[in-house]
Amino acid sequence: MDKNKNISMAVIKRLPKYHRYLSDLLKNDVDRISSKELSRKIGFTASQIRQDLNCFGDFGQQGYGYNVRELYNQISGILGLDREYSMVVLGAGNIGQAVANYTYFEKLGFELKAIFDINPKLVGIKIRDIEIKDIDTLEEYLKNNEIDLGVICVPSRSAQRVCDILTKNDVKSIWNFAPVDLQVPEGTHTENVHLSDSLLTLSYLMNHEE
Amino acid sequence: MDKNKNISMAVIKRLPKYHRYLSDLLKNDVDRISSKELSRKIGFTASQIRQDLNCFGDFGQQGYGYNVRELYNQISGILGLDREYSMVVLGAGNIGQAVANYTYFEKLGFELKAIFDINPKLVGIKIRDIEIKDIDTLEEYLKNNEIDLGVICVPSRSAQRVCDILTKNDVKSIWNFAPVDLQVPEGTHTENVHLSDSLLTLSYLMNHEE
Structure with missing residues (x-):
């Protein structure tokens, strides 16, 4: 093929x-x-x-x-499911925790390696036996670990900054849940899940009957 | 217009x-x-x-x-944002809690009225001052409350059943997070957020460089 x-x-x-x-x-x-x-x-x-x-x-x-x-x-x-991928989740809020807890992704071959957050109250807590790390240690972590995919679940205002750390440290794929469009270097793959865009599409349909 | x-x-x-x-x-x-x-x-x-x-x-x-x-x-x-909508969340797992906690939807005019779950350990717990109700009471709730939008966050196997209860009780719009395609009566609007479909699209891109 x-x-x-x-x-x-x-x-x-x-x-x-x-x-x-x-x-x-x-x-x-x-x-x-x-x-x-x-x-x-x-x-x-x-x-x-x-x-x-x-x-x-x-x-x-x-x-x-x-x-x-x-x-x-x-x-x-x-679809590339004949291999495995290493994944980190950035932001351990509701969406980050939902992604981290969704074991079906692991079945597809996406192995959760680490979770990062800025909130000291979350750092140290475990999700599925994986301890939430301080996001200040992200860059160092990426220098020591080969990561295929970064899942961005931080608020909009921090999303680009976190994305830059990922792409500068050779993470080539970004799955973005923040409601912003990220700037990435050529050769980086991004896929967005914009929940509010989806809700607004539905809202349009609710108001424009066939 | x-x-x-x-x-x-x-x-x-x-x-x-x-x-x-x-x-x-x-x-x-x-x-x-x-x-x-x-x-x-x-x-x-x-x-x-x-x-x-x-x-x-x-x-x-x-x-x-x-x-x-x-x-x-x-x-x-x-987009229909010049009016308000009443919304219920079905399933208080990770995704359901994430949607329920996402206050931006409220700013857009989508007011969370109730949350339902099947798990007795979750029933009674509050999310943003809204108590999680037993999903067995959903039908009765819908008979007494006019709801515009149902957000389906239950597992795949229960999604169609929950969807049927919603549509039979005049909920005209479904925002579906379960990884299935729902059958709905004519005149019902649905919008899907299929996270694993999104991840697989990314996975394809990761394996097919331009």
């Missing part, structure tokens, strides 16, 4: 959903599925599904459909 | 970002801004900005730019 093929962001954004549905099918012991059945479950058209999956290789088989495990494994590989 | 005009979902999804940036400009006492300056800050092209804002009315003025407060107020109105 050509990992450098140019895939549109729209297709990439749909891949985790395929992964989630295939994982459920596997849990329910479904061995194979037609694009039509998958379409009914997942809510994309069958032709959309065939088109999406064709971006990555030749998965389906005429008259047989998709082998669920094979497709699941392939999509896991495409 | 014609509230029923057909606006594409792509434009709608950009509106909260305009709202966020204009709010920051107001905080910094910026009275007016050209589409070029706004473009530099927000990262959309100036022509994209003009096109987006033209969907909703005639905001800019040649040679003057946008009046920040006026534009902010207009976009707030379009």
Whole structure:
């Protein structure tokens, strides 16, 4: 499979959903599925599904459909879930604690290595056996530990500063929960979870009936 | 302004970002801004900005730019932020507590009315002076209280059941944090925050360098 093929962001954004549905099918012991059945479950058209999956290789088989495990494994590989990642959480407030406690991320291969906070009342407390460290020690920590992913859960006003420490110390991927758009050096990957943007989208829909 | 005009979902999804940036400009006492300056800050092209804002009315003025407060107020109105909403949180785990504690939502007009959980150890505990109620009392609560928005923060396996109780009792909008896609009756608005989908998108990007 050509990992450098140019895939549109729209297709990439749909891949985790395929992964989630295939994982459920596997849990329910479904061995194979037609694009039509998958379409009914997942809510994309069958032709959309065939088109999406064709971006990555030749998965389906005429008259047989998709082998669920094979497709699941392939999509896991495409998503990079065939390796492990080291992760640190910055900010141990509500969202930081929620991310740190969400063990499903660990099952996907994202291992929580450390949590940092500025609040002396939180420093020393353990979340899942991992002690919250003082954020002043972040830079030193990063010099001694190879970290793939930083999860930013600090308030907006501190987010860019924390992000800069991460990127200057070779953390190449940022998962950002602060309601700001971060400036990062070229070659850094960022993905935002902007809760209030999501709520405002819903608020728009609530006020504009079809 | 014609509230029923057909606006594409792509434009709608950009509106909260305009709202966020204009709010920051107001905080910094910026009275007016050209589409070029706004473009530099927000990262959309100036022509994209003009096109987006033209969907909703005639905001800019040649040679003057946008009046920040006026534009902010207009976009707030379009997003439905000129009224208040009543909100309940279902599930008082990490994510539920994070949402319940996030006072910014209240500033936007979303008032937290009640929190429900199935865990007897959590029932009775207060979050921001709001007592966590037994989820078995949800249906009765909804019969006696008009609720605009239900925030689903329960595990996947219970999400559809809780969603059904909400929609059967006239809750028209669902903000869903459970990693499942919910079935809702026509006329119900849903917006999903799928954290693991977001993480997997990032994981894809980490493995497919430009």
